[in-house]
Amino acid sequence: MTTRPPTLDEVALRAGVSVGTVSRVINNRRHVSQKARQAVESAVAELGYVPNVAARSLASQRRGAVVLAISSDDPALFANLFFAEVITGVNAVIEETDLELLLILAASERGRARLARVLQSRGADGVMLLALRENDPLAKVAEAGNVPVVHGGRPLDRAPRWYVDADNRGGAREAVEYLISTGRRAIGTVTGPLDMHAGVSRYLGFREAVALAGLDDHRVVHADFTEPGGAAAMARLLDEHPDLDAVFVASDAMAAGALHILRERGRAVPEDVAVVGFNDILTARHTRPALTTIRQPIVALGSEMTRMLVRVLGGEEPTPLILPTELVIRESA
Template sequence: MTPDGPPTLDDVARTAGVSRSTASRAINGGLRVSPEAQAAVDDAVARLGYSPNRAARSLVTRRTDSIALVMPEPDERIFTDPFLGATLRGVSAGLAGTDLQLVLLLARPGEHPGQMARYLSSGHVDGVIVTSHHRGDQLEQELAGGSLPAVFVGRPFTDAGLRWIDVDNVEGGRVATRRLIERGCRRVATITGPLDMTAGVDRLAGWRTEMRAAGMPDDAVVEGDFTVAGGTEATRRLLDEHPDVDAIFVASDLMAEGALQVLDARGLSVPGDIAVTGFDDLGIAASTTPRLTTVRNPVVEMVNSATSTLLALLAGDDVPAEPQVLEVELVEGTSA
């Protein structure tokens, strides 16, 4: 700090021995600045403790120094869904050491479809990571046709021009279902995730593929919503409509927790009467009784990859457009 207050751009220019415009260009990206001048300005910034005015800097660079993490879900889900919580923590950690600020965008009651997409396309952020997206939120259409750098955690319904990272949800559904069939179960049902999300669609497809490969009926299907309450309601309906089931593949561990509660309330033992498998392995499975057999969802790896990919895009690096699909792993418990 100078005797008259915080150091200014003029102070940096004077200390570095360059013009004010050269100092500004050096601080805001180094365009048309010689290596010697850049080094002098960097040294002056460090010596003076200069911090650029973000508002003024954005006028020069046309950048906001912020990225958005978009979760089109109600805010209460952040505190109850381990996948969303882990995603938020992972992106925040991935930005450590950068000057980028994180803007969290959640769905609001009564929000008009496309409102979030319009916000993103209006220049408020430099890039975006999207997760837990739904078919009707219009994010895919807006981001696929725009210039805003974007990475999806989770397969989009359309991948035209979109970069994304996901776990192999189809194979995960197959692995979880295969475990039940190998156990000797012959009436295997499923509680799906929301079918306006690709995770719900793909896990259902995996279950159905494995059932048909085993020559078993694939009619015992009830849609859930990836919440404990949704799993509870879906299990009640499933048992009422298909009382002969002897196994259930539940497409998330949160819903499986609700399913186990219903089975216990109805006096059905797990896995004695009905075997159960879940999907996620983000902490819930280890705390259920019995311990849930589940499929690992590698959220940390996905979020790390999404964040590093977005940072590379913002830096102007040549980033391959091919999707990244991570392998699944069955985590044994005692519920199946």
């Protein structure tokens, strides 16, 4: 019977330090205290950990930097609390290592060329990709860089080796099942972009829930994960389906726009129309009324994809990770 070799995580747990510290000690990097170094060396000896030889040889050529490349060039990106929380999670793990973080907005040809230059010059050891759309050329640029690539959120058109995602489909299904449990029957949805995995998955979750309940699934308007997009979609839903008594909105930003239109049209929330969002960003707690939503662990999405990349750079082979979601009930439904 073959014994599984210990992992970096197990060495870190035994030594009582971070995975980044273990990686720095193994690769003989600086900025590690003598106490931490001794703890790691002791854990390595005790567990019989053998570093990946190929990874060790690559370590000497590393630049000590990783890239977070976002498929967006929107100047208002950092006003979007989803991205702000992801970056918070990324930075929390980066601070445990001696890596530098490079942020590249790369939806445009110029942004993608910038990423290509960084990778061609060996200016980064790995890449994290976020907000990819179907057939996004950013993925090809990253893959051509011959460095590890970790995806934040699954791409729609490929099966990457490493990714971290949330249970978008299950969360959407839970949102609609909750609306049904409160007696709503004329339920609609404002979807996200259907060239993104999250947009498609949340739409499928809506359709599954209403189908299982024997309800119609035709009250649908597609939007773009933005507040103005959510407002426009909500106005169209009300125009086309005046009988609407509930709506699942596939992001909190869009739900904020939807609530504005409902107030403008004189529809009381939740008495006339119940509303459930998705994400549980800070905005959800401060809408009028406060938004019932599906919480996905956004900060953890950033931290886990960064931790996954650190593990790959340390010679490990982590498996993809799906993070759980949770219904948060407030006043809107």
